[in-house]
Amino acid sequence: MAVKIATRESYGDALVELGAKYDNLVVLDADLAEATKTVKFKKAYPDRFFDCGIAEGNMVTVAAGLSTAGMVPFCSSFAMFTAGRAFEQIRNAIGYPHLNVKIGATHAGITVGEDGATHQCLEDIGTMRTIPGMTIINPSDDVEAKAAVKAAFEMEGPCYLRFGRLAVPVINDNEDYKFEIGKGITMADGKDVTIVATGIMVAMALEAKELLKNEGIDARVINIHTIKPLDKELILKAAAETGAIVTAEEHNVIGGLGSAVAEAVAEANPVPVLRVGVEDTFGCSGKVPALLEKFGLTPANIAAKAKAAVVLKK
Numbered sequence: 001m002a003v004k005i006a007t008r009e010s011y012g013d014a015l016v017e018l019g020a021k022y023d024n025l026v027v028l029d030a031d032l033a034e035a036t037k038t039v040k041f042k043k044a045y046p047d048r049f050f051d052c053g054i055a056e057g058n059m060v061t062v063a064a065g066l067s068t069a070g071m072v073p074f075c076s077s078f079a080m081f082t083a084g085r086a087f088e089q090i091r092n093a094i095g096y097p098h099l100n101v102k103i104g105a106t107h108a109g110i111t112v113g114e115d116g117a118t119h120q121c122l123e124d125i126g127t128m129r130t131i132p133g134m135t136i137i138n139p140s141d142d143v144e145a146k147a148a149v150k151a152a153f154e155m156e157g158p159c160y161l162r163f164g165r166l167a168v169p170v171i172n173d174n175e176d177y178k179f180e181i182g183k184g185i186t187m188a189d190g191k192d193v194t195i196v197a198t199g200i201m202v203a204m205a206l207e208a209k210e211l212l213k214n215e216g217i218d219a220r221v222i223n224i225h226t227i228k229p230l231d232k233e234l235i236l237k238a239a240a241e242t243g244a245i246v247t248a249e250e251h252n253v254i255g256g257l258g259s260a261v262a263e264a265v266a267e268a269n270p271v272p273v274l275r276v277g278v279e280d281t282f283g284c285s286g287k288v289p290a291l292l293e294k295f296g297l298t299p300a301n302i303a304a305k306a307k308a309a310v311v312l313k314k
Contacts, residue, residue, distance in 0.1 A: 002170055002171065002203075003142075003169070003170045004168055004169055005141070005168070006163075006164060006165060006166060006167045006168065007142065007144075007145040007163040007168065008036060008037050008106040008107070008164060008165060009037055009142070010141075010142045010145035010146050010149075010163070011036070011037055011038075011076075011106065011145060011149060011163050012036070012038055012039070012040035012041065013037075013040065014145065014146040014149035014150060015027055015038065015040065015074060016041055016044045016045075017146075018149065019041055019044060019048065020044075022072070022153070024070055024072055025048065025071075025072050025074070026048045026049070026050065026066055026071045026072070026073050026074070027042070027045075027049050027050070027074050027075075027076065028049075028050045028052055028059050028062060028063050028066075028073055028074070029049070029050075029052065029075075029076045030051075030053065030054060030055065030056045030059050030076070030077040030081060031051060031053050031054045032077055032078060032106075033049075035078070035106065035107065035165075036076040036077065036104065036106045036107075037106070038074075050062065056081045056085045056086040056089075057085065057086045057088065057089040060075055060082075060086045060089040060090055060094065060101075060103075061089050061093045062075075064093040064094050064097075064099050067094075067099045067100045067101050068099065072100060072102070072153055073102065074102045074103075074152075075101065076103075076104040076105075076106065077106075078105070078106055078107040078108075078119060078121070079105035079106065079108035079109075079121035079162060080118070080119050080120075080121040080124075082103050082105045082124070083103075083105060083121060083123070083124030083160070084121060084123070084127075087127055090128075090131065090158075091131055094158045095131040095132065095133060095134055095158055098133050098157055098158065099157075099158060100156055100158070101158050101159075102153065102158070102161060103158070103159065103160045103161065104149075104161050105121075105160060105162050105163065106163040106164070106165065107119065107121075107163075107164070107165045108124060108162045108164055108199075108250070108251075109121065109164060109199070109200070109250035109251065110122065110250060110278065110291045110292070110297070111164055111166035111250065111288050111291070112165055112283075113165070113166075113285070113286065113287060113291065114285050114286065114287070116283065116285035117283045117284055117285070120282070120283030120284075122250075122251050122252040122282070122283060123251075123252055123255065124160075124162065124251075125162065125227055125249075125251050125256040125257065126251070126252065126255020126256055126259070128160045128228070129227065129228055129256075129259075131158075133157060133158060134158050134159070134160055134228060135157065135158065135159040135182075135226065135228060135229070136159075136160045136226065136227040136228040137159065137160070137161050137162065137181070138162040138198045138199040138226075138249075138257075139161075139162075139163070139199070139225050140168070140171060140197075140200065140201075140202035140203065140225060141168055141169065141170045141172050141202075142170050143170060143171075143172040143173055143177060144172050144177075144179060145163060148179065148225065149161065151179055151180070151181050155181060162199065164199065164200060166288055169203045171202065171203050171206065179225070181226050182226050182229040182230075182231060183226070183231050183234070184196075184223060184224045184225070184231035185222065185223040185225070186220065186221070186222055186223075187202065187206060187221040188206065188209055188219070188220065188221040189220055190218040190219040190221070190242065191218045191220070191241065191242060192212075192217050192218045192219060192242060192244075192310055193212075193218075193243075193245070193246065193306045193310050194219070194220040194221075194235075194238040194239070194241075194242045194244070194245045194246070195208060195209065195220065195221050195245075195246050195247075195302060195306060196222045196224055196235060196238070196245055196246070196247045196248070196257065196261055197221065197222070197223060197224070197257075198224045198225065198227060198248070198249050198256075198257045199249065199250050199251075200250050200297075201249055201297065202221075202223045202248075204248065204297070204298065204299045204302060205221045205223075205248050206221055207299035208221075208248075208299040208300075208302035208303040208306065209221050211299055211300065211303040212303050212306055215303075215307070217306065217307065219306055220238055220241075222234060222235070224257060224261075227256070227260055228260070230260050230261070230264060232268070235261055235264055235265065236264065236265065236268050236269050239269045243271050243313040244271055244273075244274075244306075244309035244310055244312060245261060245265060245271060245272070245273045245274075245309065246273075246274050246275070246276060246305045246306045246309050247273065247274075247275045247276065247277070248275075248276040248277070248297075249275075249276070250277070250278075250297055251277055251278065252277060252278050253275040253277035253278065253279055253280060256277065257277075258273070258275035258276075258277055261273060262275070271313060272312035273309075274305045274306075274308060274309045275305075276297065276301055276302050276305050277297070278295050278297075279295070279296070283295070
């Protein structure tokens with residue numbers, strides 16, 4: 001059985017590792033350090049950690065100021081509070097002047113579980129996509145999350161990093177794994193349909209491939225960890241070669257990966273694009289396995305959509 005690690009844990013570990021190498025890395029949090037795992041950085045480098053209290057908009061503007069003084073700030077809170085409550089400050093104080101601030105958003109998606117709809121942020125990718133110049137990364141596992149934090153630190157400009165509460169399988173622990181912002185990864189080849197997945201849905205997409213294999217359907221699986229800028233070249237190549245696409249994300253089907261892929265395909269090489277995600281509704285409180293089943297975020301539903309997409313292309 002694959003090792004399971006929550007990507008919020010990976011975020012905290014990566015910050016500590018980078019903090020040892022770069023004294024211009026600073027971390028800000030909004031009274032949630034234990035949950036976002038920035039507490040690891042706080043313990044290691046207390047002089048470079050700033051708890052801004054339950055004031056996310058203020059935290060973002062403080063981070064903006066620090067970036068103009070040569071610091072590389074990572075400001076952290078739940079996705080609902082960063083992309084939601086602090087949207088205006090992210091847009092105007094970070095996005096508009098294109099400052100070098102990184103946003104570590106944890107507890108994204110319905111896998112927050114019992115915290116319910118108010119905390120299950122299903123809109124953050126969509127809102128962040130609308131900010132010009134914003135890079136958006138949604139890693140699929142521990143390995144990818146750590147690589148994403150490092151890449152975000154090394155790049156210049158604003159970056160939104162999406163992490164989860166749920167422990168998820170490690171799927172990128174192969175020796176030849178390479179992370180590059182804006183470049184998707186073909187996890188498995190196939191000729192009949194392409195499953196384009198992000199975040200926790202990548203592991204499920206690989207399971208769906210096995211389900212489809214049993215029914216004689218050869219599915220390609222692509223991991224899109226960077227939703228903006230989108231790897232259009234890889235996606236359009238898959239569209240041309242397989243003739244049908246299914247997207248899978250722990251996000252509203254509106255505004256996220258599915259929308260980005262559909263836009264790219266419609267403009268350049270129209271093929272059927274079916275989306276797996278939360279169907280334009282709010283989440284609800286519950287145990288994570290039950291929520292994933294309720295909202296159709298399962299390998300079985302991905303496989304069902306893939307079969308439907310294959311029919312549509314004929």
